Amino acid sequence: MSKEIVYSIDVHFGDCDPAGIVFFPNFSRWMDAASHHFFRQCGLPAWHELTDPAQCIGPPLLEIHTRFHVSATYGERLDVHTRIEEWRGKVFIQHHRIMRGDTLICEGQETRALCVRQTDGRLKAVPVPDYIRAACA
Template sequence: MLVEYDFKVRWGDTDAAGIVFYPNFYKWMDEATHEYLNKSEIRSNTIFETMKINVPLVEALCQFKKPLFFEDQVTVKSVISELHRKVFKISHEFYKGEDCVAQGYEIRAWTSFLDTPKAMEIPMEIRNKMISEVTLILTKK
């Protein structure tokens, strides 16, 4: 499943030259991941409240191709590109119109917070939702 997350660059996202300050891309990837989970009916706040599970970030990378500026309209396109027993990789592409301005990914671990945070296997009901999405993506390659 491809999920799109749209937003407009705000003044506070930019440096003195009006160019987006790079850490904001990581903030937007985080927002896009939670938007992806919500649209997959995997609500981060619900699974934390009911099961004390969350998906902390373990790795992130972003490659910048073109700058973004104040008031640019941006679309982040996100897909789950890898799914393992305890972790998943979600890939993000940033678009301004038709131009891809950045690409990145996050690797997140399903983690229990019942006691000390500890990686855990992805719950089956969640894994089943993610498997069907990843299968669709892999068959398109």
């Protein structure tokens, strides 16, 4: 089981659609921010600062699944609870639960791969080093 890190969001007027509820793409934006926040809070440097693996660009998103339960609106404080659900060699799955107090607003899973930039400029997925896994445990 991994650590669970909380990333807080204040919902702004501009995050909402004309009906006054959070426009759905914002949840993906917040989960992405929570993903990066998770690793920093686990004590890891920014991805581009890593020397192992060399030329690391971070973990681009490969797949996302989101399930909405109830709406959120302007002025609310939301907390994104993030953890690693599964490690798979070069790929890992992060699970996010967006909460308003004790109420589950939505949940999502992101599949990401740790990648490096090759000398020809292309990206290549590489195994996630043990020290990164340990920092997140």
